[in-house]
Amino acid sequence: MSHDSQRTGLAALTLGAIGVVYGDIGTSPLYTLKEVFLPATGVALNERNLIGATSVIVWALMLVVTLKYVVLILRADNRGEGGALALTALAAHAVGQRKRLREGLLLLGLFGATLFYGDSVITPAISVMGAIEGLEVVTPTLKPFVLPISVAILVALFLVQRFGTAAVGKVFGPIIVLWFGVLAAIGAVHIVQQPQILAALNPLQAWAFMSERGWHLFAAVGAIVLALTGAEALYADMGHFGVKPIRLAWTGLVFPALALNYLGQGALLMGDPTAIENPFFRLFPAPLVLPMVVLAALAAVIASQAVISGAYSMTKQAILLGFLPRLTLRHTSASESGQIYVPAVNWALLAGVLGAVLAFGSSSALAGAYGIAVTLTMLITTVLTYFVIRDGWRLPAPVAIGATVFFLSVDALLVAGCAIKFLDGGWFPLALGLLLFILMSTWARGRKLLMASLRSDGLELEPFIDSLALGGAHRARRTAVYAVADPTLVPQALLHNLKHNQVLHETNIVLNVAFHDRPTVDPAERVQVQPLAPGFWRVQVHYGFMEEPDVPAALAQCAPLGLVVEPFDTSYFLSRETVVSTPGGGMASWRERLFAALSRNSSGVAKFFRLPDNAVVELGTRVQI
Structure with missing residues (x-):
């Protein structure tokens, strides 16, 4: 292949990765900073806390997404494939003939995989509702229409799944590139107006913010973790795009755009604390709010599509690995074998998503349910990765243990921050994951007995x-x-x-x-x-x-x-x-x-x-x- 052809192929894959992989984490600015300053977190809305909270978000993206996933975990590929089940198979293979440990890792990885389905229910619900709630910024009289419009968009999204994503997928990348470009540009505009927010780039500000919280730290972390949802998609979609395009997209566009937007929201709130009602849409002048609602809705649909397609792929893997009974799989593309449609999963997800939207009623209420499944999956990923780097890659024990302890500490803090939201909705994805775990483990055990x-x-x-x-x-x-x-x-x-x-x-x-x-x-x-x-x-x-x-x-x-x-x-x-x-x-x-x-x-x-x-x-x- 010529050098020009390689560059063209890399550019196409990078564009595709931006559209599919980063849709979920790219819509997090719609609701994250607003949740940090809710009364329940105990974080007062002042300049010091704005700098500290923004610093925590930026450095969480740096440590968890960049260092853990982009640098380390993307190296743990199972013949080019990633995701919970691929990593589980890799870790189980790495421990060799240690039967009890192997079975334990398989069960742990299976539980991590089932938590992905909880994410597949919450992500469409919170992303679409967070986008449509921008109508309230246009005029408060539109508030009663947020719920029915959100439901209509979600129903339409699941109804078109049977036709496949090939045609829609061609426009995913450009739309999300536009989305991240707008995030970066509007963030930069507000940073120029309040340049003191740049102090958030100092990690000491993040440390000071966390150390000052006391027991309220967990409530704040439970909101900040919303900025990290979607990080698992980097690894799960590795087989579709490859490591290099995913890394290039993150470092070249996604991370800078997210950092600029969070800094911009912090700068906005420094100058206008009343914007906390919806800091994302208040970034924009009034004539641009409605177009941004449309763009945000498109970005939310794309983010939802990514986890829905991921649920289909996860189901297929689970069937072939013996964790689920055979289900009807329909291929929606003659040229792309990975594009499948699973009717049973589609309608189950739709029922779950509509139930979540109608039961919780707003993105703020859904934020209570969001995060705990994602952070537990992150923690399980760290545990499984230890066995890969220690037993598979044969790295020295101090290196493997040191890296694992560091990332486990971060993951444990994130899980604890989300755990306090258990009664506020955190039980929902856990209950769904536990139900699926019972089904999958029962099927696997029953097949052995049969x-x-x-x-x-x-x-x-x-x-x-x-x-x-x-x-x-x-x-x-x-x-x-x-x-x-x-x-x-x-x-x-x-x-x-x-x-x-x-x-x-x-x-x-x-x-x-x-x-x-x-x-x-x-x-x-x-x-x-x-x-x-x-x-x-x-x-x-x-x-x-x-x-x-x-x-x-x-x-x-x-x-x-x-x-x-x-x-x-x-x-x-x-x-x-x-x-x-x-x-x-x-x-x-x-x-x-x-x-x-x-x-x-x-x-x-x-x-x-x-x-x-x-x-x-x-x-x-x-x-x-």
Whole structure:
């Protein structure tokens, strides 16, 4: 690739990263500084506190986002992919054969992943409401319309998800670039008018502000943390854009624009304390407020789109890693495999978002619920990263422990600041995360019990094939593919076929699809073919957790390995297990019943593996756990 082409590609990726990755953190100025000076925080609105609070915000962005995420955690890529589940897989792999530690890290990472769904509910609600509340600055008579307009925008946002984000995505970057440009410019205007706010760039001002708060520090931190929401997106979207564009976007545009805007809001409040009712929109002269409401609404929708798309991707990863039952996944782009739509997740998120908007009623009320899920995810990320840098990268213990203790201290302060808002709404994302954690852990445990039950009642495959050579079963001149979870056992569908139809196919393939805790699998390692006996083959197909399973396409790759599968002469026999809960099993009875319900309602294997509908035969079997 030529140097000019590389620069063009980097510029395009950087623009895309600005549009998708930074939409969430980019809308935080809409409400953060206002929340710091609410009566509940105990922070008086005066020049000293304005400088101190602004300093804390700027240096929190520097330490948490720049130092922790941009410099350190973006290096912890799982074959180019990032995010909670990718980091969990990386940490679990780093600890090797320490089984108990590995299982503990998997559960911790799973809980961190479930908290992301709480963020996916709160972010659209608070971002859109924070933007539309600018109408109150235009004229107070528009206040009654804030809630219905917010609801209408959110409903429309979720309704268009089925069409995909490719067309809208092309304009995300330019809109957010304009947004950050406006943030920087208006902030600079007010800094010039009150240059004493530049004292906030001194970290000693941040330290003085925090040390003077006493026990009220946690209330102030609980508001300041709103400036950091969206930091996890830097890591989660690494696989879409790459490390360099994300770093370039942050250091070149996003961080300077955010810092200038927060400094500008502080400068505004120095000159006009009454602007605290909505310092963001009061930055602008009256004729520009309405256009800024429109631009802010667009930025809020883009920020919401980022977490909604992230929820779809997280769901797909969780399914492939065995933490969720199969759900219907629809691909919304023929060229971009990562663009998917998950109807069940979409409508669940819409219900949650509308419930949050109607229950809390304003961005200030939602701020009480916002932050605790994000900060807990940050803390979990720090813990998991320790095992990556110590056991994976083999860095010296003092370096690994020192960095971890520093960032854990910062994360613990942020979590404590948000924890005091528990009764004010902080319980909401935690309750949602806990519910999803119960569902995911129950599914993962139930699958293990199901596999153990099938294994204990199953027949060994190779002795069974040897016994068939002695019989005279009728041979159908077609290929039968039997999908199994354990390729060493006789497929239940094969037994049913012999018992009820008294027929054996000319070519029989025992197929196992394995999903690995890495994002992708080398195409050369996609299939493994093992001949077992005349007419019997064992085939294993391998996928990473970011890949799309396509069994017919994988079977076509078996030809060079000696197994030719003719698509029009092939039937796929699937076993559909009906789970029966029994006393004295491996889980509490309510969890077994929950697993059985999840199993009944999971989408079919045929659609998940892209099997042709007219070539699939399903045979049921009852399995006790």
